[in-house]
Amino acid sequence: MPRWKALPQELDPQVREFAGQLRGLVDRSGLGLAAVADRTGYSKTSWERYLNGRLLAPKGAVVALAEATGTPQQHLTTMWELAERAWSRSEMRHDMTMEAIRISQARAALGEAGVAAAPLAAGRAAGGGGVSTAAAPGERGRDAGRPPSDPVRHGAAPRIPQQPLPGGVRDHEGRQGGGRRKVTLFLTGTVGALMLLAGAVLLTDLGGGEDGTGAAAATPSARPATSGPGLPAGVGCTGADCTGQDPEAMGCGGQFAGTVARATVGGGLVEVRYSETCGAAWARITQASPGDTVRITAGPAEQEGTVDADADAYTPMVAVERAADAEACATLASGTTGCTTPE
Incomplete structure (x- = not known):
């Protein structure tokens, strides 16, 4: 049974070559991953990811591996710099692809919102000032010839009670403000839905874990987040x-x-x-x-x-x-x- 898994097909050639170089160093040293982890200070799980092409090893891990295997650091870090540039280009292409997907989804959602908002726009144009000409449930149709300024006194659809408006503002002007509030609330709800959609796509993009389907939130490290009093950074006990x-x-x-x-x-x-x-x-x-x-x-x-x-x-x-x-x-x-x- 081979020691190493096949590298991902979609891996950039420069990153693939670098992962092969790291594998060769480990093979020639005769060390297992547990020994590599012990000598470098990076976890065994992290080295599995680095050597299987699921994550690019940080420069510190590369330098530590060079020291552990007696390899000149200069040549290995040069290879790492080339691989790091290739990895960054791949991540940029991935980000651009996901951004294009999110934009497409947002446009589609906005298109649906435009269809739903059309009756409001038509009502505003026909009735003036945002007063709808459509009859409310259980209400007789309004006289199409009634002037826009004439308030509706009979058969009006029930409304949510509002605070009195200052300065003698007329009733139809209050209804105009209500219409504007309806449109505003509708658009606010649409924007909120789009933000939730974008968040879900982003979380899906960032997920994945060890199978390599998503980017890691941060470089894996076996070192504790904090150190005890008087201990060097990264040391967690004494x-x-x-x-x-x-x-x-x-x-x-x-x-x-x-x-x-x-x-x-x-x-x-x-x-x-x-x-x-x-x-x-x-x-x-x-x-x-x-x-x-x-x-x-x-x-x-x-x-x-x-x-x-x-x-x-x-x-x-x-x-x-x-x-x-x-x-x-x-x-x-x-x-x-x-x-x-x-x-």
Whole structure:
């Protein structure tokens, strides 16, 4: 079964080439996505999107991948800049297409509104001042020859009571204002309906999630939105608060972590990863097989992780005062076991 999914057919050739370059770097490094996420500080889910062409990797992720794989940053960032321009052009074309669709829908809705407003315009032209010549339900037809200024005193359609008008304004002028209010309310309702329609189209455009049918609202990041007092930006815990937490999600990996002990168990590499910033350690195993497990212990504290199809895994964190307090051990599906020794 191939490791990578086929890239989307509609992907720009420049973006397609860049995604292929990133895939090649990961393949040559021998790292699984969990290890890439741990070493770069960007989540495994985000890397799945980047490497499958559903989202363009941000420049920071590209630089972090270059550092993790020992690749010269200059060439990789040059490729990223070309891909970023192509991605922006594709987004612009998509936005223009959606704008054209919204304009077409708005014109169609306004056309229907014009048909509905025609009787009002005809009544205004025939009766003058916005007084309708159509008979209300249960009302006899009005005399077509009656002057517009002569108020209707018999058989008029019921109206909503209104406050007295100032300055001796005549009754027919009040009805003229009522007619204008009806037209205004009608048009207001039409505009409101169009705004709701545009909002629904926009929400549909922005939706989609991981299947790539819509743009992401923001670049995915595993880092917490806030940091604790005195911690670097993106770091979400320290000491005992880190126990049981995902080092990737808490921002303790990447530039804030290093390997302090390692061992080869079977064909896999077991490491103790330690973050002085977070005051915590976790275990990682790479080049392993599905079903292999890795464990981190520090005194009575213990956390465990299991290898999946990515051939690597890491554990949640345990709080430690010193790097030497933590030990990582692996138990392979074959039954082989082994633990790290401090470097």
